[in-house]
Amino acid sequence: xxxxxxxxxxxxxxxxxxxxxxxxxxxxxxxxxxxxxxxxxxxxxxxxxxxxxxxxxxxxxxxxxxxxxxxxxxxxxxxxxxxxxxxxxxxxxxxxxxxxxxxxxxxxxxxxxxxxxxxxxxxxxxxxxxxxxxxxxxxxxxxxxxxxxxxxxxxxxxxxxxxxxxxxxxxxxxxxxxxxxxxxxxxxxxxxxxxxxxxxxxxxxxxxxxxxxxxxxxxxxxxxxxxxxxxxxxxxxxxxxxxxxxxxxxxxxxxxxxxxxxxxxxxxxxxxxxxxxxxxxxxxxxxxxxxxxxxxxxxxxxxxxxxxxxxxxxxxxxxxxxxxxxxxxxxxxxxxxxxxxxxxxxxxxxxxxxxxxxxxxxxxxxxxxxxxxxxxxx
Numbered sequence: 001x002x003x004x005x006x007x008x009x010x011x012x013x014x015x016x017x018x019x020x021x022x023x024x025x026x027x028x029x030x031x032x033x034x035x036x037x038x039x040x041x042x043x044x045x046x047x048x049x050x051x052x053x054x055x056x057x058x059x060x061x062x063x064x065x066x067x068x069x070x071x072x073x074x075x076x077x078x079x080x081x082x083x084x085x086x087x088x089x090x091x092x093x094x095x096x097x098x099x100x101x102x103x104x105x106x107x108x109x110x111x112x113x114x115x116x117x118x119x120x121x122x123x124x125x126x127x128x129x130x131x132x133x134x135x136x137x138x139x140x141x142x143x144x145x146x147x148x149x150x151x152x153x154x155x156x157x158x159x160x161x162x163x164x165x166x167x168x169x170x171x172x173x174x175x176x177x178x179x180x181x182x183x184x185x186x187x188x189x190x191x192x193x194x195x196x197x198x199x200x201x202x203x204x205x206x207x208x209x210x211x212x213x214x215x216x217x218x219x220x221x222x223x224x225x226x227x228x229x230x231x232x233x234x235x236x237x238x239x240x241x242x243x244x245x246x247x248x249x250x251x252x253x254x255x256x257x258x259x260x261x262x263x264x265x266x267x268x269x270x271x272x273x274x275x276x277x278x279x280x281x282x283x284x285x286x287x288x289x290x291x292x293x294x295x296x297x298x299x300x301x302x303x304x305x306x307x308x309x310x311x312x313x314x315x316x317x318x319x320x321x322x323x324x325x326x327x328x329x330x331x332x333x334x335x336x337x338x339x340x341x342x343x344x345x346x347x348x349x350x351x352x353x354x355x356x357x358x359x360x361x362x363x364x365x366x367x368x369x370x371x372x373x374x375x376x377x378x
Contacts, residue, residue: 110351111369114178114195114325116151123169123203130181154184155203168202175216178327188223189230192305195324196251217249219305237270237285247301253320256286260301303345309355310345314338315365319376326352331375340364
């Protein structure tokens with residue numbers, strides 16, 4: 001499988017090798033791929049001092065190559081001069097066009113990323129839009145529900161537990177495509193919701209256990225309580241913990257549910273099968289089976305929570321994430337190679353053009369944006 005790594009440090013190293021005259025053909029090709037990537041992301045890949053240094057190295061290299069050393073093979077020397085001048089000139093011109101290209105690209109209409117927005121449905125059926133709501137939202141069942149300005153809704157418990165026989169009341173929070181939000185539950189558990197996700201939970205937990213229902217993706221930091229296990233139900237799967245950090249990805253259009261453990265331990269159950277997870281492991285549930293994967297890239301799994309895209313996966317999987325975050329429709333005019341793997345990392349705060357341009361530098365795929373449709377072409 002081909003992988004595409006996009007690294008600014010590698011770009012600097014390759015540029016230095018080119019100016020030193022020691023780069024081979026593969027390194028030159030590699031330089032061009034990474035350089036074009038940063039150029040299309042409309043970001044200067046090299047700092048001013050680095051550009052100046054490389055410029056000086058280029059001049060020294062040209063002067064050196066204009067005069068053959070004693071005993072040199074003249075034909076080979078001439079060939080090297082021609083190749084070096086072309087490469088050095090292309091690097092120098094690249095720096096020039098890199099700085100000027102941003103002015104033209106600024107005129108293009110782009111799709112902005114998602115942000116903090118969700119809809120809260122209270123126990124009485126009332127719906128509250130959370131993207132612009134502040135202060136106390138409601139008081140119900142001895143709970144004060146308040147919304148902070150930074151995309152967090154909190155439940156402040158006024159009683160330790162409900163009295164026996166009191167019926168639980170539930171709230172539901174839903175993030176749209178292009179939305180994300182955090183919920184601080186009444187027991188102290190913190191839940192981060194990714195876009196296009198839904199969480200149903202009791203306003204106050206009764207004695208016995210703490211249960212929530214999830215559709216989509218969420219990251220949990222569960223408050224420890226040995227007397228009340230915490231359970232997350234998703235599409236038939238049940239994750240049970242006492243207190244731990246983990247991520248559950250359970251979108252309806254995904255083939256499997258992925259539960260990844262960061263800290264503590266969890267038990268994943270589905271259709272009578274059970275699997276215990278250790279930190280760094282991921283359970284993939286699908287078709288009445290649980291597959292356990294080791295040495296998972298935790299940073300990649302929770303990148304969305306930290307405001308980033310980090311991926312090492314197929315194009316289709318990446319575009320699913322892009323569609324949810326930017327609220328766009330993906331239209332395929334080609335069938336992507338499922339064996340082609342993309343690796344990269346970029347901020348989720350960038351407009352969609354930056355993400356798509358990074359993917360294009362594979363050379364096997366291109367994109368057109370029409371309204372809120374992203375068309376995948378050759």
